[in-house]
Amino acid sequence: MTHVVIVGAYGSAGSAVAEELVDEPGIELTLVDDGDPGGGLCILDGCMPSKEVLSAAEHRFQARHDDRLVGDLPEVDLEAVVERKDDHTLDWAGHRRRGIEELAERDDVEFVHDTAQFVDDRTVAVGDREIEADYVVVATGSVVNVPDLPGIEDVDYQTSADVLDATEFPDSGIVLGFGYVGMELVPYLAEAGGMELTVVEHDDRPLDEADPAFGDAVLDVYEANFPVDVETNVYERELEPTADGGVRLTVECADGTEETYEADQLFCFTGRRPSVDRLGFERTAIDPGVGWVEATMQARDDERVFVVGDVNGKEPILHVAKEQGFTAAENILRHREGGSLREYHNVHHHVVFTGLGVYPYARVGHSEETARDAGHDVVVATRQASDDGVYKAKAVPEGLAKLVVDAEDGTVLGWQGLHYHADVMAKTMQVIVEMGLDAREVPDRAYHPTTPETIDGLLRDCVAQLDTE
Secondary structure: OEEEEEEOOOOHHHHHHHHHHOOOOOEEEEEEOOOOOOOOHHHHOOHHHHHHHHHHHHHHHHHHOOOOOOOOOOOOOHHHHHHHHHHHHHHHHHHHHHHHHHHOOOOOEEEEOOOEEEEEOOEEEEOOEEEEOOEEEEOOOEEEOOOOOOOHHHOOEEOHHHHHHOOOOOOEEEEEOOOHHHHHHHHHHHHOOOOEEEEEEOOOOOOOOOOHHHHHHHHHHHHHHOOEEEEEOEEEEEEEEOOOOOEEEEEEEOOOOEEEEEEOEEEEOOOEEEOOOOOOHHHOOOOOOOOOEOOOOEEOOEEEEEEOHHHHOOOOOHHHHHHHHHHHHHHHHHHHOOOOOOOOOOOOEEEEOHHHHOOOEEEEEOOHHHHHHOOOOEEEEEEEHHHOHHHHHOOOOOOEEEEEEEOOOOEEEEEEEEOOOHHHHHHHHHHHHHOOOEHHHOOOOOOOOOOOHHHHHHHHHHHHHHHHO
16 A cells, blocks of 8 residues: 555645545545644635625625716625625535545545644654655645734734634725735725725836736726725835834835835735745755745655645645646656656636726736747737727726737737636636637637627737738
């Protein structure tokens, strides 16, 4: 028997490994997780509960922006929002937990609800037991990254998890971190919480992965539609409490001068880091530093330790975590048989629910910048949402989209959208990009008039450029 220990079995990556291996002959599984109620980040404090609360604010935002609706604007009942979110979260977590418990009912499968630590390279201590393993899968996820900022220990701050549980907010806030989490929760705080916010942004614009026009569009949407000031090209330097229980932040500006901002509450949306602190790697050959996990999902320093999901620091996306889990399971079997291992390389596919999901940002494949950096000669097309009447008809006229096509063979290399329904268009564009379709081969047919017409327009614009070269 080949004994595989999975540390972090409740999460999306760990459960994917378990489900792939459980029916394989000659495999013994020990599933370990100390989570309560169990379920992993996405279910408990991530994408699922966040979309739940965002939806309430989204409805209010759309009502507020549609002048065809009359009457008093409703307020968001935060207690009802959190209560429904909690009910659904417990259901989702229970489903995941039951799935792991059902696996543990099979022969050669055990589940241990406890904390695991490495004793040495191949031994894992779980509670008062030590378990010898042939392979160990680490799927312990990530934890909140709190910045090492002078004075932060003296002020009260809220993380994304705190916001998802909050049933009231003060009048004003300062936000550190304007990545995915910040871009999603800032409008929620403004719309559902009624807060005025100051956001600290280190660069010229948010959305590092996007071509500049998309980051500029996010700033325009946020500052035009919400009581939000995004301070760009500033760096936080010091925090201190105010006399009335609020917070004061000192920042350094690009020209070297300093500014101070005061508010009732500090929010830290400063990302997450791999959860490795309790694993005892210091007692193994593994050094969890930069590049510590290979594309095969093996730890660089130990070919029998596989690291999947957020904990490997590669790409903190639920569906990527699952695919990494599938790859790890396959490679454990291949390694056992002495075969060659498969590398996992994800096609870039991100969706950020900016603007409460009314104006989501999505990217599939290359941006123009990454395509050129990869050596492609490209043609590009950009369309404003306002160019297509359907967006005006639906009272969501802001945003843009962009298509990147290889100039030599017409292959669609990538697409970006920041507009209404961009999130649901991502799957269509994923199929086109992953299949390597020629822009001239994508059917140019009339659809029922709706938002995907913007894709048709982008394709026609790029094909016209190809035909003239």
